Amino acid sequence: MEMVVWFCGMCSTIFCLKIPPNGTTWYRLAAFLQEFRPMPVKSDIPNWKDQEMTKKTIKLATGSVYQKKTGGVYFFRYQINNQRKCVSLETRNREEAIAKAEKIVPVVRATSTEVIAAHVKQARNLEHRQQELALSDAWEVYSRHPERSVPDTVHEQNTYRATFREFVDFINKPELPIREITPELAAKYADHLRSCRISVSTHNRKITRIRKIFEVLRDYRDADNPFRSRVLIRKEREEQELGVRRLSFSREQIQKLREVLDDSIHKVMYKPEVKVIYYLGMFTGQRLKDCVLLRWDSIDFPHGQIWVKQFKTGKEVTIPIAPELKTVLEAAWSWRIDEYVCPRVAARYKRTDAAGKNVGNNLVNIDVLRVIQWIGLEPSVAVPGRKKKVTIYGFHSLRHSFASYCAEANVPKAAVQSILGTDSDIVDKYYTHVGREAQEKAIAAVVGEIGGESDRNRIEKALALIRSSTADPAETLKLVAAILEQ
Numbered sequence: 001m002e003m004v005v006w007f008c009g010m011c012s013t014i015f016c017l018k019i020p021p022n023g024t025t026w027y028r029l030a031a032f033l034q035e036f037r038p039m040p041v042k043s044d045i046p047n048w049k050d051q052e053m054t055k056k057t058i059k060l061a062t063g064s065v066y067q068k069k070t071g072g073v074y075f076f077r078y079q080i081n082n083q084r085k086c087v088s089l090e091t092r093n094r095e096e097a098i099a100k101a102e103k104i105v106p107v108v109r110a111t112s113t114e115v116i117a118a119h120v121k122q123a124r125n126l127e128h129r130q131q132e133l134a135l136s137d138a139w140e141v142y143s144r145h146p147e148r149s150v151p152d153t154v155h156e157q158n159t160y161r162a163t164f165r166e167f168v169d170f171i172n173k174p175e176l177p178i179r180e181i182t183p184e185l186a187a188k189y190a191d192h193l194r195s196c197r198i199s200v201s202t203h204n205r206k207i208t209r210i211r212k213i214f215e216v217l218r219d220y221r222d223a224d225n226p227f228r229s230r231v232l233i234r235k236e237r238e239e240q241e242l243g244v245r246r247l248s249f250s251r252e253q254i255q256k257l258r259e260v261l262d263d264s265i266h267k268v269m270y271k272p273e274v275k276v277i278y279y280l281g282m283f284t285g286q287r288l289k290d291c292v293l294l295r296w297d298s299i300d301f302p303h304g305q306i307w308v309k310q311f312k313t314g315k316e317v318t319i320p321i322a323p324e325l326k327t328v329l330e331a332a333w334s335w336r337i338d339e340y341v342c343p344r345v346a347a348r349y350k351r352t353d354a355a356g357k358n359v360g361n362n363l364v365n366i367d368v369l370r371v372i373q374w375i376g377l378e379p380s381v382a383v384p385g386r387k388k389k390v391t392i393y394g395f396h397s398l399r400h401s402f403a404s405y406c407a408e409a410n411v412p413k414a415a416v417q418s419i420l421g422t423d424s425d426i427v428d429k430y431y432t433h434v435g436r437e438a439q440e441k442a443i444a445a446v447v448g449e450i451g452g453e454s455d456r457n458r459i460e461k462a463l464a465l466i467r468s469s470t471a472d473p474a475e476t477l478k479l480v481a482a483i484l485e486q
Contacts, residue, residue, distance in 0.1 A: 058098060062105045065089070065097050076101040078108045133220040135181075136174035138213070139164055147216045149209075152311075154356040163209045178214070179221045186210075186226040197387040200234045207232050247392050248400035248430075254282060256375040266374050268367050273342035276332050278371065280341075281395055283322040285402030285420050287312060288395040292349045292364060294341045299329060308421070315421040368395045403430040458483055 057066040063078030074089045074097030087104075089097045133141060139161060142148055151157050168174055170189050171181070189210075193203050211227035218225065249257070260266050261275040268274055280291035289311045298307045304321045321329070332341055340346040345367075351360030369379045372393050380389035399420065406416045407430040417427055462480045469476040 058094075060098075060101055060105055062108050063101065065101045074101075076104055078104075080108065131220055132177050133179075133217065134175050134177055135168045135171060138168075138178050138217060138220075141220075142213050142216055145216050149212050149216075153358060154352070155358055158355070158357060160209050160213070163206050164213055166206070167210055177220075178217060179223070181214070181221075181226050182223075183226045183229060186229070186232060190232040194234070199386065199390075200236055200239050203234050245392070246394075246400060247397060248404045249393075249397050251405075253375060253377070254401065257282075257371065260371065260374040266371075268370055270342070270344045270348070270367075272335070273332070273345045274367060274371065276328050276342055277345065277368070278395075278398070279325050279328045281398035282402070283325040284308070284319045285399050286310070286317075286319075287399065288365065288368065289349070289361070291395075292342060293346050295339045296333075296336065296341060297339065299341070301326075301329075310421050313421060317419060317421040319419050365395070372397075400426060400430065403427055407431050 057064050063076055065074050065076055067074055071092065073092055074094070075086050076089055076097075077084065077086045079085065089100045091097050091100065142164075143161075149160060151160065167189055170192055171185065190203075190207060193206060207227060211225060214221070214225045214227055257278060261271070261278060277288070277291045280286060280294060281288070284291070284306060286308055287310065290308050293311070294306070294308070299305075299321075300307065301321075304326070306319045306321055307316070308319065309316045329341070335343075337343050345364060347360075349360045349364045350358070351363065353359050372379050377393045379393045380391045383390045403416055403420065403426055413427060413431050416431075420427060462483045465479055465483065466476065469479070471479075
């Protein structure tokens with residue numbers, strides 16, 4: 001006998017029948033009519049999907065474990081707030097799937113969606129077993145981690161360590177695992193810093209450093225970074241009431257600086273080189289380190305340009321050489337002994353201590369501030385609520401002056417940024433604050449009093465003269481013209 005299978009497209013039925021292998025057509029048809037055995041398709045079976053799923057579903061106290069297809073990955077299905085959820089258990093093993101799902105069941109019954117999300121994450125095998133790491137050992141692990149911050153200077157590296165040590169001392173439990181550092185503890189430490197009479201910028205740098213350390217050590221924690229919250233960062237407006245800020249030099253003060261740098265009365269170590277450094281600051285607006293460590297190969301005398309790759313930002317800027325600066329640089333060429341324009345000050349600036357920390361930068365900065373004191377200015381002032389004095393005049397004031405003078409001369413902002421190599425607040429500050437002289441003109445313009453009386457007052461005076469004058473018309477006209485031209 002031969003088995004024949006036939007599918008009817010009209011009734012969606014599969015027919016199976018047995019016929020002799022060599023039977024005639026009529027015989028085959030008769031056999032079909034008498035012996036057919038219909039096989040209904042799945043769509044004819046009520047709830048066939050549910051029945052098939054039931055074969056692969058394992059009911060639990062809450063939810064169920066099932067496979068979408070035989071031999072496939074198991075899933076855990078449950079409901080939260082009348083909404084069906086489904087998560088892959090990422091295993092094809094029945095016992096393992098049930099074990100994973102049973103770990104999720106108690107959490108699904110909880111009301112916290114954060115707890116549920118954390119457990120689902122665990123069920124997906126996206127978390128690995130956390131290791132214990134005490135605060136006392138955290139720095140050693142961080143310092144060897146490939147994702148650690150790598151500051152450019154030894155001083156900044158030491159600052160990272162000192163900042164973390166301050167935090168550990170504040171917690172006062174060196175054996176405490178870092179996974180137990182909570183956002184509440186981080187907030188308490190931030191409040192502690194607020195009481196330490198430090199500046200907003202210093203506060204924020206400390207928080208940022210600790211945040212970086214906890215981010216790198218995230219593998220040793222179960223929760224998010226405790227220093228992640230924005231409320232730990234202070235805002236600059238908190239210091240507005242201090243009324244103290246970095247000031248620029250006036251043109252008269254700049255002239256006095258040039259005079260004391262040229263006289264023979266005031267003394268400072270390597271004064272000729274200090275003069276060059278000041279001129280570089282005056283006529284290029286660059287930072288102290290960029291001026292002190294300027295090399296001769298960065299100066300293009302034929303084209304009248306100076307090329308600087310700024311140490312702080314890494315930005316490259318090209319600045320035209322002003323005539324006054326060119327004269328000073330040509331004089332400096334006579335003492336050239338190495339690649340630095342100011343070799344002795346550069347060597348002093350690069351001096352380090354036994355630990356490799358730079359100490360020469362402070363020595364040079366003291367020399368620079370001494371020059372400012374020569375012209376009667378006090379570089380720093382005491383401020384209530386601050387442990388340290390606040391600097392108002394320093395070498396950086398030359399940078400402020402550069403931006404201020406450019407703004408007063410209506411130099412395009414983009415041009416100033418291309419020279420200073422920054423789009424920081426220093427440029428914005430002086431393109432909204434362009435100096436006292438320009439401000440006074442602006443106020444005068446508002447009330448219409450630039451150069452004397454307002455136009456309205458002059459017109460009223462002229463009209464009053466015309467009405468009351470008994471003089472010759474030609475003479476009266478001259479008087480009116482004189483009033484209007486004031």
